[in-house]
Amino acid sequence: MKKNYTSDNQEPILKINNLKVYFDTDEGLIKAVDGVDLKMIKGTTLGLVGESGCGKSITCLSILRLIPSPPGIIADGEIIYKGKNLVELSEKDMEAIRGNDISMIFQEPMTSLNPVFTIGDQIKEVIMLHQKKTSIEAKELTIHILDKVGIPSPEIRINDYPHQMSGGMKQRVMIAMALTCNPEILIADEPATALDVTIQAQILDLMQSLQDESGMSILMVTHDLGVVASIASHVAIMYASKIVEYGSVEEIFENPRHPYTLGLFTSIPIIGEKKEDLYVIPGNVPNPLAFPKGCKFWPRCLFATKICKVLEPSLEEIKQDHKAACHFSKSIDKYIWKEKIKNA
Template sequence: MSQIETILEIKDLCVEFKTVEGTVQAVDHLSYTLHKGEKLGIVGESGSGKSVSSLGMMQLIPNPPGKITGGEIFYKGQDLVKASEKEMQKIRGNEISMIFQEPMTSLNPIIKCGKQIAESLRLHRGMDKKSAMTEAVRMMRAVGIANPEVRAHEYPHQMSGGMRQRVMIAMALACRPQILIADEPTTALDVTIQAQILDLIRDLNESMETSVIFITHDLGVVSELCDTVIVMYTGHIVEKAPAQELFAEPKHPYTVGLLNAIPRITKDRPPLETIEGMVPNPTERITGCSFSPRCPHATARCRETEPPMIQLSEQRTVRCWLYADKEKEA
């Protein structure tokens, strides 16, 4: 079996924000690898650090109030944490692209959609104006926009939410990036458009061998698209596993709670389960496991000492004391 190529490696990434209420540790010693052509899903509740970790990768965290306080992000042997703004400008949109949550606020409202796509081609590929616009129209057609020659000359407000999201995807993929970060790209879209966007990302992943980091709180979307899943809670990874294994047999109590909270469309559907309690205040530092106040299996050990990441198999890890005595520590 040939060696799988690692395209991105994050080691002990820490990101914090200074607020009037105190310091928020948004990402706390985050570590994972992304392989070439892999579709990696990152899931968790709002505030778990999903988006912040990817913004840190792109050096897009506003400073102040945010700051990367530790860790390394290796892309092709280069540590992006130490990269200069000039170096990052060559990488952003060219080798690593990002689809943001809300296209209406991410697209420039006073520039025509085709021109916004063409701009990245002129910047990164050195194309002239005419060639860049021709390629922008081709990309709009590739992402399923009808009459791209006409739509390229329309402004964002003239398009529906689904069409604007397709423009964002066309812009992100125009330079054929090595890594595509999709930050909740199907939020606020109806289910038909959601399915089309997911099919589009899957097709582009296969045709271009682009690695995908898919950030979402929707586990249903992850089960459809991703090869590997990372579950985050309060800035930590609490579980990482191949998608099929995670959905068949979740290990961490938080993952179990998330899966049990998904509504089931069956004749004799059980009552909807919830996870007891609330996500802790971001400025609050909890002793021990941060999930222990909500966990039905919490013990005194959980409340006193933070659990390490436990290696259950070559591809499965979990941060929970339930497994510490049974398996070796990572």
């Protein structure tokens, strides 16, 4: 069951403050993440949504300090986990946190499995790296965890090589690997995007039931607002390196206030709604080497005015547990939005 909490009243298990991650490239400085604030509440799922290139994966990789460096650096900010600032920890301390406390399912899981080792050996290796287990104990644990993620006959399938498994099975193996050490936080970067719809639903159900069992917190990156609605308690909408709207799923779905969020919602076909009501956000996410001045969304925004082109809005509270970064978010709502797109 999805848990609903007011995040304002809960001590977060992970808190990101003003995170900035830059890439110093030959073409110029790419500000991939530029002042992101986020919090995760224990035992719940936070959805992180946004178009391609807006900084979702880089935010996730920063938490585990896996930003390729050079050219990347964490230029500023804090990532607080159990009172420690992960940005300042030594590599040795981070190694102890990766996999044990915080695990990640990477965006390209199919390429994360080594084709020349059996899946059993690959999971065993992760267990033996992080836990003091003998080879026999690690094998038993591998079979147990494969069983838990729904791999039939795990005692036989541990001898399979990745190419002998279907996409859905490989994804389950990746989840099993991420869960071997019973992490407090699971970062799932588009864990089901490459899979067909039925398998996607099974993977999400599986993650949800594992969360119910273990109380882990999940950061779920997705393009799919349907996934957010089914699994997350809170959602952060990211655009061009910043969070532009944040709140409980109920509040954001019922009362979106940022024109980008409204555009994302109106671009999903809903059964029973007229095709004319669909809206496609014009243009593309801006090139990070040439972000527009002011609000980065203004070239695509139906509400943009002079001030938007010069002054970047900050993330302001609309009400408890709901924030948006738009100069006009207190007056824009879904009714005004509907009128606007009708006349656009």
